[in-house]
Amino acid sequence: MSRIANPGGSLHNRAVTDAREQVRELAWAAGFDLVGFAPLRRPRGAERLLEWLAAGRQAGMGWLRDQAPDTLAPERLLPGGRSLVMLGLGHSRDAFRLADGSRVARYAAGRDYHNVIGRKLIRLGKQMARAGLVKRWRKFADAGPLLERSHAAEAGLGYESKAANLLHPRFGPWYFLAELLVDAEFEPEAATNAVSCGSCTACIDACPTQAIGPDGVVDARACISYHTIESREPVPRELRAGLGAWVFGCDVCSEVCPWGARAPSLAERFGTHAALAQAHAADWLQLTEPEFAQRFEGSALRRAGAAGLARNAAHALGSLEPDERDRAALLSALDAHASELVRTAAAWALARRYRDDRGTLAALERAAAREPVDAARDDMRENFSSPGVAT
């Protein structure tokens, strides 16, 4: 069963009784909060994954299908591997907003968790090897082919929720998962039954884009997190209003989850990345690739890419209160951005928020007339196809 680290408390003082206890002690010393063990074998959620893929719910994440052979047989990732050491690390529960009110998912607002957790995994793997607990190990943290939540649930780290989160009694949905594949056998322990969704449907009801089906399965094609992080395509028009002020990721289904309400704040654990402190979404509309790479070095937001983040920023500005600085920044992006993704998003935001301004309307018409990309031009013209605001 997973345990919560209690630095300075009795957990760290008790005698080490077996190999699992030794791993736990080392994991806590490396900074992890939760530790559990699962066999390195086909995940319990395999059939569900196959159904999800067959239904196309992975949207543009084709790599999920490509890597399915490894996902379904994770022992291929470490020949001779026997077990998974599943690890959890709490992150901030506090809502994060940029200076203009636009939003970034909590887990991404600080230092890039891939780097932070990766270092902890290396430390843990080396120490386990030094202690003679394993000979070979391999690390993963929110990247790679493993069906993390399924393995973590089997290891007792939490409950697989209707919102595709893993819920823990103390951390709710606010924690990262990571794992070591190891060549030693660690006997799994009974999973916790302390958490479940029961008849709750709060996340399903609150999702701004209705991405969670009544069956409790998230469809990436409608999910804000997918569209603002992974997708390099225009966001479907029918979803844009639902994006709200989210520039990167979306926390709505976690925010409404009752299991997260009493989680510790942990806002200081990953801090706030310098690129996000005092930033406005409008600042990110015109970054060149080198500027973007430099500014977001060490931030999870790099995943979106310069054009993707600018697209997201434009959409978010279409949901914020009108502001002259934002209007000017959107007009500039509409006029001069190299990516049609961004020009299209800027046009949508301007049409939604500023179409009562005659100068803005004229700029939108000129932009549509000169737009060289057919799909982008069609999209811009749809902003005028119905009375009232763009949707």
Ligand code: SF4
């Ligand atoms: S992350 Fe946002 S859009 Fe995706 S399922 Fe949750 S609430 Fe819906």
Ligand code: SF4
């Ligand atoms: S909001 Fe309710 S249904 Fe959704 S994950 Fe939390 S407990 Fe489960």
